[in-house]
Amino acid sequence: MRPVAATTVALLRSSHPEPTVAVTVMVTALAVTTGRDLPGVLLVVAAVLTGQLSIGWLNDLLDAERDVAVGRQDKPVAAGAVTTRTVAVATVLAAVACVPLSLASGIAAGLVHIVAVAAGWAYDLGMKSTALSVLPYLVCFGLLPVFVVLGLPGAPVPPWWLPAGGALLGAGAHFANVLPDLADDAATGVRGLPHRIGMLGSQVAAAVLLFAATVLLALNAPLPAVFSWGVPVLAVVILTAGFRAGRRPGSRAPFRAVLVVAAVAVVLLVASGPALLAQPGVAAAVSRGPG
Numbered sequence: 001m002r003p004v005a006a007t008t009v010a011l012l013r014s015s016h017p018e019p020t021v022a023v024t025v026m027v028t029a030l031a032v033t034t035g036r037d038l039p040g041v042l043l044v045v046a047a048v049l050t051g052q053l054s055i056g057w058l059n060d061l062l063d064a065e066r067d068v069a070v071g072r073q074d075k076p077v078a079a080g081a082v083t084t085r086t087v088a089v090a091t092v093l094a095a096v097a098c099v100p101l102s103l104a105s106g107i108a109a110g111l112v113h114i115v116a117v118a119a120g121w122a123y124d125l126g127m128k129s130t131a132l133s134v135l136p137y138l139v140c141f142g143l144l145p146v147f148v149v150l151g152l153p154g155a156p157v158p159p160w161w162l163p164a165g166g167a168l169l170g171a172g173a174h175f176a177n178v179l180p181d182l183a184d185d186a187a188t189g190v191r192g193l194p195h196r197i198g199m200l201g202s203q204v205a206a207a208v209l210l211f212a213a214t215v216l217l218a219l220n221a222p223l224p225a226v227f228s229w230g231v232p233v234l235a236v237v238i239l240t241a242g243f244r245a246g247r248r249p250g251s252r253a254p255f256r257a258v259l260v261v262a263a264v265a266v267v268l269l270v271a272s273g274p275a276l277l278a279q280p281g282v283a284a285a286v287s288r289g290p291g
Contacts, residue, residue, distance in 0.1 A: 013081075023144070024048045034149060057087050060076070109155065115143060119143075120140050128190060133174065161217065176202075218231045221271070231264060242255075
């Protein structure tokens with residue numbers, strides 16, 4: 001059983017577990033705070049998890065040759081811990097499972113989530129190396145909260161600021177996420193938008209986009225005034241402190257500051273769930289229920 005266990009662990013590591021778990025937890029938390037019942041929450045977990053797994057596995061599968069070229073021993077496929085065939089089979093199975101699991105939340109919600117996952121696949125299949133590399137993140141993260149809200153009884157349409165906040169969060173995450181890999185990516189010919197504007201440009205882009213997401217969510221979600229005004233101020237303080245500390249050679253303070261603001265934006269997104277249900281259009285649709 002040891003070889004099976006080792007392969008399973010390597011396969012999970014190949015799925016980009018950190019972002020996969022982070023996105024799944026974020027969307028699941030939003031499903032809970034917007035009032036999904038237990039079966040509904042479990043369907044969200046299953047749909048989002050399988051979708052994110054398929055995106056992560058496809059990414060590692062397509063990057064295998066590049067990872068070998070730069071000696072990425074932290075990548076299971078490049079290190080020989082799992083075969084490309086195993087990862088390919090897992091990718092297909094996860095993608096196939098994602099379709100009915102998404103549609104189980106309703107046709108409209110399901111189709112929205114399938115498009116979100118397709119955007120992640122488009123990134124893996126080539127858009128990551130173009131000037132439009134941020135576009136799949138905008139689409140995917142913008143549609144994930146729409147999937148959650150459309151899956152509620154009555155399929156209510158979320159207010160505009162919810163997908164807009166999610167899209168800004170996703171775009172900021174794109175610039176922040178590639179920062180540690182800029183050198184390796186450049187060595188293997190990956191030329192996405194962050195690579196074209198460089199380290200400092202990507203740090204600034206991540207900071208601006210995540211701050212914009214924080215302000216948008218804080219000011220538009222019907223939250224207490226202390227959050228509406230206090231959170232953007234807190235974000236400014238964090239980013240200012242991080243970029244000032246980043247003047248020191250080799251400092252990772254800007255990157256850490258961006259991650260903290262990203263976490264704040266995620267908390268705001270999730271916290272907007274109960275307040276979202278109180279909005280007239282959403283509340284009316286939910287009260288009517290199916291049909």
